[in-house]
Amino acid sequence: MRITQGCFSFLPDLTDEEITTQVDHCLEKGWAIGVEWTHDPHPRNTYWEMFGNPMFDLKDAKGVMMELDACRKANPEAYIRFNAFDNTRGFETVTMSFIVHRPKVEPSIRMTRTEGDGRSIRYTHEVVR
């Protein structure tokens, strides 16, 4: 099942050129890009593994793309996303986040329905490979 999280996730996957233009846009705004990856794309799994430190003071997207290549090489079967961090005082938050790499076969998300007291129903979701 195709995971949809962050910006552009309902569009076809971005090509490397398109990623480069997006990153250039982020750098122009003065945002720092962090590379993160995970094998568990569950929507509640907010904290992915960091791949190196977030990159501050970059001027050109090439530096970020080099890091992405290294991350793809290290984790070819993982989800990889870019987080753009805005350090403007008062914001200090991730302002943009998008998936840049997916595994060849994406896991699916299964819903489990449990009946509780008084016939109330509880739902949970889990990632199944």
Added chain:
Amino acid sequence: MSETVDLRAEFKESGVRAVLEELDAEMVGLAPVKARIRETAALLLVDRARKALGLAVETPTLHMSFTGNPGTGKTTVALKMAGLLHRLGYVRKGHLVSVTRDDLVGQYIGHTAPKTREVLKKAMGGVLFIDEAYYLYKPDNERDYGAEAIEILLQVMENNRDDLVVILAGYAGRMEDFFRSNPGFRSRIAHHIEFPDYTDDELGRIAEGMLEAQNYRFTPAAKAAMAAYIAARSVQPHFANARSIRNALDRARLRQANRLFSASGPVDAEALSTIEAEDIRASRVFQGGLAHERKAAE
């Protein structure tokens, strides 16, 4: 009719002429450096025209080495070079990242590679200026981590020629040793530019330019004192060309401030912006340098 490229128009429109004119106007002396940069600019312009007509195939090697004594304007020219390469479209962003050994080489095993990579990532799309590059290589210590940084640098210089230009800078003699022991660098660097020392006359003009930029000026007597100062300072040890002049002027401003402060009565703009001969004559240079250096000379 065959397609043509107007080099003159390109020269003007690309902004290359503006950069070269700026270089001429702002930098005193350095005639051989200016000539080399002009040549390089012409080569790159022609290369670009060839590319437009489908003749050139590869990006030319643009890595450079700047050799010369301290204070001869290597960093300033590197800044201009970054602007030039940007105008010509050989680097995408045209910023200059200036580093020394400390920024590239780590302190323990496994620290160097990430550190070097971090710097390289910042320099992508611009110019990486490595000052005193020969410190990267320490032949007397085989466990030195500098070799690791050199290896990564060489790799990136070869593989990312479209993404960044590396400029190595340092004293002529030691750079020669560095290139001899690292032949990989020599073969990857196409342009070797030598920075000559400034003449006393040029240093005088540099001093005036520096003062003017800060809204100060010399009295005629102070100008003569400065000329005498330059003549005396340039034969003393640790003379660093324009940098020594800047330091001398900073000290002269200090003495001027002190003089104005201890004098009674109000001061006007004229007095606040004038450097007198006595501000310069008070320098230790006229007594033959620093005390311990005088003793060593005797």
